[in-house]
Amino acid sequence: MYKEYKQEEHWDGHYRKKDNVVLNYDGWLDKYIDIFPQNAKIVDLGCGSGSDTDFLLKKGFSVCSTDFSEEALKVLKSLVPQAKALKVDLTEKLPFEDNEFDVVVADLSLHYFEWVLTKQIETEIKRILRNEGIIIARFNSDKDYGFGADNGKILEPGLRLVHGRTKRFFSEKDIDDLFTNWKIICKCENITERYLKAKAYWEFAAYNRK
Ligand SMILES: C[S@@+](CC[C@H](N)C(=O)[O-])C[C@H]1O[C@@H](n2cnc3c(N)ncnc32)[C@H](O)[C@@H]1O
Numbered sequence: 362m363y364k365e366y367k368q369e370e371h372w373d374g375h376y377r378k379k380d381n382v383v384l385n386y387d388g389w390l391d392k393y394i395d396i397f398p399q400n401a402k403i404v405d406l407g408c409g410s411g412s413d414t415d416f417l418l419k420k421g422f423s424v425c426s427t428d429f430s431e432e433a434l435k436v437l438k439s440l441v442p443q444a445k446a447l448k449v450d451l452t453e454k455l456p457f458e459d460n461e462f463d464v465v466v467a468d469l470s471l472h473y474f475e476w477v478l479t480k481q482i483e484t485e486i487k488r489i490l491r492n493e494g495i496i497i498a499r500f501n502s503d504k505d506y507g508f509g510a511d512n513g514k515i516l517e518p519g520l521r522l523v524h525g526r527t528k529r530f531f532s533e534k535d536i537d538d539l540f541t542n543w544k545i546i547c548k549c550e551n552i553t554e555r556y557l558k559a560k561a562y563w564e565f566a567a568y569n570r571k
Pocket residue numbers: 368372406407408409410411412413427428429430433449450451452467468469470473
């Protein structure tokens with residue numbers, strides 16, 4: 362791993378800023394709720410301040426909310442006091458049993474890593490998700506020019522060093538290469554206005570195949 366670019370400090374600093382102590386759910390999960398099993402057990406990987414967690418809890422699901430930033434988890438607990446928060450670093454073996462979850466949500470949290478590690482995370486997600494369980498994730502698009510898709514040093518294909526941080530910008534082929542044995546529900550490029558600038562992203566949802 363590019364250890365020199367470990368990013369906890371950046372994210373701790375991010376969540377210490379008052380402006381980032383907010384929930385800004387933009388509705389992207391709404392359309393999937395109907396395909397979740399009743400009482401689905403969900404893990405939110407890289408939950409941040411808890412926008413998705415808050416939405417899912419309000420829909421009555423059981424959610425385990427994880428992030429490696431202690432500050433993110435503090436913000437989560439302040440904004441969503443009922444959240445079950447767990448410190449988890451995605452670059453390590455995930456601290457969950459095989460087949461533990463019905464749904465994995467990973468909203469803009471899987472695009473910071475070199476390819477080998479990104480693939481390792483996909484394998485771990487497969488392991489903790491039951492057969493026919495659902496992954497729903499969003500990734501930086503390679504057209505996300507407002508957030509660095511065309512600047513910074515290229516460290517490996519798709520991975521850039523942007524303002525001292527590693528960021529991956531996904532093409533459609535990257536999404537296909539990452540998720541090779543899944544039954545696709547949705548793979549689409551879109552734009553969210555949840556930040557100060559428009560952000561281009563890939564959305565991916567699929568059933569697990571074991
Ligand atoms: C762009 S934010 C998205 C937060 C949240 N999912 C949302 O959409 O509101 C990315 C999140 O990924 C987390 N993250 C980055 N690298 C991580 C890692 N190695 N392990 C766990 N979380 C990580 C950050 O702390 C941050 O909360």
